[in-house]
Amino acid sequence: MCLAAPMQLINIDGETGTARMNAVRQAVDLSLIESPAVGDYVIVHAGFAIEKLDRKRARQMFRALNTLIERRARHEKA
Amino acid sequence: MKKHDSAHHSMIRALIERIKTLPVPGEGVTFMEVCGTHTMEIARAGLKKMLPPHIRLTSGPGCPVCVTPISYVDKAIALCREKNCVVTTFGDMFRVPGTASCLERERARGADIRIVYSPIESARVARDNPGKRVVFLSVGFETTTPGIAATILHAGDAEIRNLFFLCANKTVPHAMDALLAGGKAALDGFLCPGHVSAITGSLPYRAIAARHNVPCVVAGFEPIDVVRAIAMLLVQTAEGRHDVEIEYDRVVRPEGNRKARDIAERVFEPADAEWRGIGTIPGSGLRLRGSFACVDAEQVFDLSHVVSREPRGCRCGEILAGAILPPACRLFGKKCTPEHPVGACMVSSEGTCAAYYTYEQ
Ligand code: SF4
Numbered sequence: 406m407c408l409a410a411p412m413q414l415i416n417i418d419g420e421t422g423t424a425r426m427n428a429v430r431q432a433v434d435l436s437l438i439e440s441p442a443v444g445d446y447v448i449v450h451a452g453f454a455i456e457k458l459d460r461k462r463a464r465q466m467f468r469a470l471n472t473l474i475e476r477r478a479r480h481e482k483a
Numbered sequence: 484m485k486k487h488d489s490a491h492h493s494m495i496r497a498l499i500e501r502i503k504t505l506p507v508p509g510e511g512v513t514f515m516e517v518c519g520t521h522t523m524e525i526a527r528a529g530l531k532k533m534l535p536p537h538i539r540l541t542s543g544p545g546c547p548v549c550v551t552p553i554s555y556v557d558k559a560i561a562l563c564r565e566k567n568c569v570v571t572t573f574g575d576m577f578r579v580p581g582t583a584s585c586l587e588r589e590r591a592r593g594a595d596i597r598i599v600y601s602p603i604e605s606a607r608v609a610r611d612n613p614g615k616r617v618v619f620l621s622v623g624f625e626t627t628t629p630g631i632a633a634t635i636l637h638a639g640d641a642e643i644r645n646l647f648f649l650c651a652n653k654t655v656p657h658a659m660d661a662l663l664a665g666g667k668a669a670l671d672g673f674l675c676p677g678h679v680s681a682i683t684g685s686l687p688y689r690a691i692a693a694r695h696n697v698p699c700v701v702a703g704f705e706p707i708d709v710v711r712a713i714a715m716l717l718v719q720t721a722e723g724r725h726d727v728e729i730e731y732d733r734v735v736r737p738e739g740n741r742k743a744r745d746i747a748e749r750v751f752e753p754a755d756a757e758w759r760g761i762g763t764i765p766g767s768g769l770r771l772r773g774s775f776a777c778v779d780a781e782q783v784f785d786l787s788h789v790v791s792r793e794p795r796g797c798r799c800g801e802i803l804a805g806a807i808l809p810p811a812c813r814l815f816g817k818k819c820t821p822e823h824p825v826g827a828c829m830v831s832s833e834g835t836c837a838a839y840y841t842y843e844q
Contacts, residue, residue: 452601
């Protein structure tokens with residue numbers, strides 16, 4: 406029940422806004438997070454943005470994992 | 484297979500290879516994924532089969548619908564039978580069996596029950612139906628509670644006077660603590676729920692980790708997150724540490740979301756709560772503060788006539804405590820299936836019995 410999806414804020418109007426993920430657009434309530442801005446990625450649960458998503462950290466994680474795969478591929482070749 | 488999927492797959496495989504090289508104590512380790520959304524993702528991705536046999540995953544009490552006591556469902560049914568009453572609910576509650584009926588059956592009999600995606604929709608239903616009393620079934624963990632609290636405040640500001648809340652909101656860290664304190668489960672680590680922790684932060688797990696000597700890692704919901712969190716737990720085990728770490732750090736901060744917690748605390752206060760199958764856990768629930776008594780369905784409606792009885796033979800309690808696996812229940816897959824659920828764990832797609840039935844058989 407704690408399912409939540411990352412979505413990008415494309416419009417803000419007071420305490421509510423519109424967020425999008427691929428072709429899906431939906432209204433989100435922004436009253437639970439600090440200073441939302443258009444372009445932010447937020448985690449949406451039951452119509453509320455409950456937290457922002459830090460894209461820099463997301464990228465770091467996938468970069469680290471890619472390094473692991475490359476290292477393993479090299480190891481297998483050797 | 485999409486490019487994205489295959490990249491993820493190689494990452495998972497690479498990490499599992501690394502996991503296999505990490506030292507594990509003789510008898511192996513058992514980690515509990517507390518959250519029902521994790522249970523479902525682990526089952527869907529087939530992660531248990533990919534892990535070496537000495538690394539075991541067991542499911543915990545983290546499906547809010549599964550731990551909601553049967554008396555709550557019976558009260559919801561009593562409310563939807565009231566004259567001029569509309570019940571609004573998250574879809575997950577719709578098929579949970581009460582003692583003699585369920586909401587789905589009540590609606591087929593003519594009750595006005597509406598499934599909502601967000602608690603805010605309940606406020607809209609109330610506004611559009613001024614002649615009716617609308618009751619929202621308020622269940623959920625820390626992830627969900629702030630949105631419900633915001634809805635209650637918003638409805639007050641908008642002077643919506645016909646919206647009520649039947650509350651059974653719960654807090655997860657208390658249940659984790661109780662599981663270990665009661666000796667109900669022998670665990671070597673917790674995969675802590677990602678979205679609950681987005682609100683609570685990781686600090687509440689510190690006391691649990693220290694008191695019971697178990698490492699805790701807050702995990703995200705992609706299969707790769709779960710595998711990464713398992714690797715982090717194994718590293719802690721190997722190093723003899725019981726720390727609280729955050730794997731899902733693209734979303735969860737140690738201090739959590741203060742603003743959301745403040746809103747929840749304005750409306751709710753801690754209370755003892757009954758967890759289905761587990762019993763009463765002190766301080767593990769939330770009730771409306773006195774100043775919100777006028778929207779509290781338990782106080783506004785007379786529900787004293789509701790009598791409840793647990794379904795015979797259902798072992799959800801032991802399953803929620805991580806003590807047994809679903810096939811140990813005699814009813815599993817026979818009298819109890821997702822089409823005809825006996826216990827709550829078979830209803831919600833996040834229920835351990837339902838996830839096991841759908842993916843692990
Ligand atoms: S299989 Fe059904 S009856 Fe048995 S424990 Fe699970 S939900 Fe309860």
